[in-house]
Amino acid sequence: MTQTFPREANFERIALDPTSWLDYAPNWLGTEAADALLADLLANQTWEARSIVVAGREILQPRLMSWAGELAYKYSGLTIEPRPMDDTVQALNAAVSAICEAPFNHVMGNLYRDGRDKVSMHADAEPELGRDPVIAAISLGSERKFRLESKDRRRTRKHLMLGHGSLVIMGGSCQHRWRHEIPRVNQLQEPRVSLTFRVLKGPPGWRAPRPDWAAKRPQKTAD
Numbered sequence: 001m002t003q004t005f006p007r008e009a010n011f012e013r014i015a016l017d018p019t020s021w022l023d024y025a026p027n028w029l030g031t032e033a034a035d036a037l038l039a040d041l042l043a044n045q046t047w048e049a050r051s052i053v054v055a056g057r058e059i060l061q062p063r064l065m066s067w068a069g070e071l072a073y074k075y076s077g078l079t080i081e082p083r084p085m086d087d088t089v090q091a092l093n094a095a096v097s098a099i100c101e102a103p104f105n106h107v108m109g110n111l112y113r114d115g116r117d118k119v120s121m122h123a124d125a126e127p128e129l130g131r132d133p134v135i136a137a138i139s140l141g142s143e144r145k146f147r148l149e150s151k152d153r154r155r156t157r158k159h160l161m162l163g164h165g166s167l168v169i170m171g172g173s174c175q176h177r178w179r180h181e182i183p184r185v186n187q188l189q190e191p192r193v194s195l196t197f198r199v200l201k202g203p204p205g206w207r208a209p210r211p212d213w214a215a216k217r218p219q220k221t222a223d
């Protein structure tokens with residue numbers, strides 16, 4: 001039977017700057033529900049090693065990934081094709097969309113097999129996500145550090161420990177003013193799974209339409 005998931009969460013807000021924040025619900029899922037979800041995802045998602053292009057070189061991502069969504073998604077030179085959501089991912093997507101009041105249509109899974117797996121500093125700022133996207137992430141399994149660094153000259157650093165059954169939302173200008181990473185940890189043996197939820201506004205290559213006023217430049221006349 002498909003698990004059901006809460007459609008509400010007790011968030012604490014962590015302000016990063018006046019227009020960027022994290023909303024963090026450490027106990028969104030209780031331990032039992034989080035254990036069951038982790039076992040389901042490990043057993044039933046297709047976990048793949050995929051390459052991305054960094055500085056012109058193709059490298060294998062240091063983690064496994066799974067995904068589902070009605071549109072293809074392209075980042076770092078990697079295009080992941082549309083793939084249907086299974087019942088569990090669909091139920092999660094509906095619950096997290098209701099909580100965030102965002103029509104998420106793409107779910108990406110990351111499987112960090114142990115502490116050597118990581119995701120490097122980056123921002124989710126592809127044009128297909130639009131301006132100031134809301135991105136949510138569920139964490140399951142071992143607790144890992146979620147580190148953020150501001151893009152400005154100060155390079156301010158913040159971090160949050162993401163625990164089993166938690167839900168975090170990156171809001172406001174988070175993707176435009178900050179980068180984030182899950183750094184490597186020595187000697188950690190246990191896996192972690194995260195599922196991240198995005199709204200893709202269109203397929204790879206989609207661009208926000210120019211507002212009407214942008215096209216209406218005055219004809220050149222003598223001032």
Ligand SMILES: O=C(O)CCC(=O)C(=O)O
Binds near residue numbers: 108110137139
């Ligand atoms: O695993 C996480 O919590 C973060 C994943 C991430 O940064 C991403 O999918 O962009």
